[in-house]
Amino acid sequence: MQILLADDNIINRKVILQMLDKMGYRADIASDGTEVLRALEHQTYDLILMDIQMPEMDGLEATSRIRTLWPEGPVIVALTAYALDGDRERCLEAGMDDYLSKPIKMGELRDAMMQYEAWVADRVINA
Numbered sequence: 822m823q824i825l826l827a828d829d830n831i832i833n834r835k836v837i838l839q840m841l842d843k844m845g846y847r848a849d850i851a852s853d854g855t856e857v858l859r860a861l862e863h864q865t866y867d868l869i870l871m872d873i874q875m876p877e878m879d880g881l882e883a884t885s886r887i888r889t890l891w892p893e894g895p896v897i898v899a900l901t902a903y904a905l906d907g908d909r910e911r912c913l914e915a916g917m918d919d920y921l922s923k924p925i926k927m928g929e930l931r932d933a934m935m936q937y938e939a940w941v942a943d944r945v946i947n948a
Contacts, residue, residue, distance in 0.1 A: 822941055823865060824848035827857045827880065828872040828900065833923070837870065837900070840930050852876075854883025861887065866895045867941040871917065873901040881915040888916035896940050898933070900925065 824841065826848040828834050834850055841848050849864070851857045853875040860866070869887075871880040878886075880899060887894050899912040899920040909920045918940070921933060 822846065822867045822938060825851060825857065825860055825864075825866045825869045825895075827851040827854070827869060827875065827883070829853055829875045830872070833872070833900075837925065837930075840925070840927055841934075843927070844931055844934060846934065854878030854880060854886075857883045858886060858890075861891065861894070868937050869895050869897045870900050870921075871897055873899055873912065880917075881911065884912075884915045884917050893944075896937055896944075898937065 824846055826834060826837055826841075828837065829852045838848060838850075848870070849860060851860050855877045857869065857871070871884060873880040880901075884897050887897065896919075897917045899917045900923060901908065901912070901920070902923045912920045919933065919937075921929065
């Protein structure tokens with residue numbers, strides 16, 4: 822799976838990259854929504870792990886633009902410290918496919934990654 826991790830916090834990136842590495846995944850990095858869009862112009866990604874609060878362009882705006890420019894684009898998963906009522910719904914309404922709240926636990930990420938692999942495989946089969 823081609824994975825892009827979008828998070829402006831260096832520590833969060835290191836922690837998530839280490840978790841992914843322990844599960845056998847590698848991810849490219851973007852530090853804001855603008856970098857995500859630039860990365861998608863040069864590379865096809867199956868999955869984007871997208872922080873919501875980032876400078877320049879936040880994750881909700883980036884997701885909205887991705888869904889406009891690449892309607893059949895990657896699976897997009899919100900990574901956010903927000904855990905208030907309605908936040909999950911806002912992420913899904915913006916076009917995200919799922920929502921993981923921070924701090925992310927290894928077991929939760931592992932379970933989610935297995936689900937995302939299935940989603941990506943299903944998209945490939947049905948394309």
